[in-house]
Amino acid sequence: MNLVNALRVAGSPEARGKGVLAVLNDEIHAARDVVKTSTYRVQTFRSLDFGALGHVDGDGVHFYRSPSRKHMPDTPFAVLDLGALPRVDIVYSYAGADGALVDAAVAVGARGLVSAGFAPGSPTPEQRAAFERTAKSGVVVVQCSRAFSGRVAPRRRLRESGIVAGEDLSPQKARILLMLALSTTTDIAAIQEMFSTY
Secondary structure (H helix, E strand, O other): OHHHHHHHHHOOHHHOOOOOEEEEOOEEEEOOOOEEOOOOOOOOEEOOOOOOOEEEEOOEEEEOOOOOOOOOOOOHHHHOOOOOOOOEEEEEOOOOOOOHHHHHHHHOOOOEEEEEEEOOOEOOHHHHHHHHHHHHOOOEEEEEEOOOOOOEOOOHHHHHHOOEEOEOOOHHHHHHHHHHHHOOOOOHHHHHHHHHHO
């Protein structure tokens, strides 16, 4: 039924202009917002902060809201050569983590790093020092949270450190946006604007 419902949504005139959609368990989700929340449960795909866009029922496709963020194909990324994206690594925070993984990622050529920090988006003190040092060296760092829900706002400490706020994107989705962003610019202000736009 997931495949049948996905085809019904793809053929629906109401789906036009809403970007990439995921259709599972009779729910329609924006690809930007949806996450898998369980390894085995059927009702695993959820848009935790914003909810589903609509439903697919026996009588048709029903949308109740639209995504407000810009999305493909109406982005500067639509014309990129996606075969040559820059390396971006994710570094997760955990009790006692130091800066070794940050330094290792930079040493092997990462052009960007995503920090998956404790909620609301904070690495350990040792990681923070490594991320700030890395940001000053020209490698772009994006601060996200490892929590499933919530936003990392562009607060003063991040701005002063030259670190981009990942907004409400998961670390995995922030990595993709950062790879695309680095294909067009290395300007921190421009990349922060992209994270606030997409």
